[in-house]
Amino acid sequence: MSLLDRLSAPVDQAARSLLGCHLTVNAVTLRITEVEAYSGTGEDPASHAHRGRTPRNTIMFGAAGYAYVYFTYGMHYCMNVVTGVEGTASAVLLRAGSVVSGLEVARSRRPAARTDAELARGPARLCSALDINRDFYGTYLLDSHLTPPPSPVADISTGPRVGVTGALDVPWRFWITGDPTVSDYRRHAPKPRKA
DNA sequence: TAGGCGATCCTG
DNA sequence: AGGATCGCCTAC
Numbered sequence: 204m205s206l207l208d209r210l211s212a213p214v215d216q217a218a219r220s221l222l223g224c225h226l227t228v229n230a231v232t233l234r235i236t237e238v239e240a241y242s243g244t245g246e247d248p249a250s251h252a253h254r255g256r257t258p259r260n261t262i263m264f265g266a267a268g269y270a271y272v273y274f275t276y277g278m279h280y281c282m283n284v285v286t287g288v289e290g291t292a293s294a295v296l297l298r299a300g301s302v303v304s305g306l307e308v309a310r311s312r313r314p315a316a317r318t319d320a321e322l323a324r325g326p327a328r329l330c331s332a333l334d335i336n337r338d339f340y341g342t343y344l345l346d347s348h349l350t351p352p353p354s355p356v357a358d359i360s361t362g363p364r365v366g367v368t369g370a371l372d373v374p375w376r377f378w379i380t381g382d383p384t385v386s387d388y389r390r391h392a393p394k395p396r397k398a
Numbered sequence: 399t400a401g402g403c404g405a406t407c408c409t410g
Numbered sequence: 411a412g413g414a415t416c417g418c419c420t421a422c
Contacts, residue, residue, distance in 0.1 A: 239405070249405070251418095259418060276406050277415025283405090296405055315408065327406050366405050 206351045210267040210286045214240040214293035217267070217286035218377050219359060221295055223352030226344075228333040231309045233300030233323055234352075237378040237385045239364045241283070243292035249367040252292035263292040268345040272335060279327035280336050284344060298365070298376070299324045301384040302332070309333075320383045 209220035218240040226233045241250040243263075251260045251273065262271045263285055271283040271294050283294035300323040302309050309322045309332045316322045323329040330336070342348070358380035363371050365386070378385045 241405075251405080254419075257418070273405085273418095274416065275404055277404095277417085279406050281405065298405085325406070331407095364405070 206349070207268055207345055210284065210345075211288050212286075214242050214286050214295065215375060215377075217284075217293070218295045218375065221284060221297075222359060222377060222379055223354070223356035225303060225350045225353065226297070226300065226333070227348055227350075228335060228339070229308075231305035231312075231333050232303040233329070233333065234303050235297060235300050236382040237297075237299035237376070239296040239298055240286075240375040240377070241294050241296060243287070247373075248369040249364060250292070250294075252294075256292075260292065262341050263294050265289055268343055268349075270335075270339050270342045270344055272330070272337060272340045274337060275327075280330040281326040282330050282333075282335055282339070284349070296326055297329055298326050299378070299382075299384050299386050300329055300332075301382065322384075324384050325386045 210217045218238045221235050221238050224235050226235055241247055243252050244255050247253055252263045256264055262269050266289045267286045269285045271285050272280055274280055283296050285294050287293040302322050312334055313322050313332050323332040356379055360378050360380045361374040362376045363374060364376045
């Protein structure tokens with residue numbers, strides 16, 4: 204079964220299949236250690252595609268294997284791998300990875316990182332380490348960027364997604380158990396009201 | 399067409 | 411704990 208076949212499956216299965224994959228962009232290779240699944244229109248309130256097709260999320264409605272990059276908080280980029288079959292709008296957010304090669308380049312792009320485990324720990328840091336920005340939107344990943352795990356992933360843990368206000372009961376965050384590059388879990392906290 | 403707010407990170 | 415800072419979405 205090819206990686207494309209596995210990414211064309213339902214999004215939670217596709218998310219599991221991405222753990223352990225190698226992602227090479229701009230001279231840095233990462234082993235993917237933490238991901239989150241987002242489903243399509245009308246199914247998942249946390250998904251960017253929940254309210255239907257917009258210019259930003261159009262790529263999510265296409266076939267699996269393309270990069271969905273978005274800009275947030277006025278300063279950060281995050282990257283998803285589009286999953287599912289054409290017509291569905293699912294995608295998997297890449298939340299963390301460990302650097303396999305290109306360590307020096309990654310360090311130079313992430314001067315704030317105190318340890319190598321922090322180089323790509325968190326979705327925006329991951330994009331920063333790989334120098335991914337808006338130009339990467341829509342890139343097809345399965346030709347050369349994204350390759351299957353060189354060795355099997357031992358154990359996968361699951362939990363609620365990070366920074367998501369709704370759907371806290373949906374355990375669609377997946378990570379490689381015990382990996383030091385997995386981001387700290389912070390449950391979304393509602394803003395306290397001023398007295 | 400203007401205003402609110404976000405799948406975040408860094409510093410104090 | 412709070413600021414940075416841009417584009418998407420919603421409602422006027």
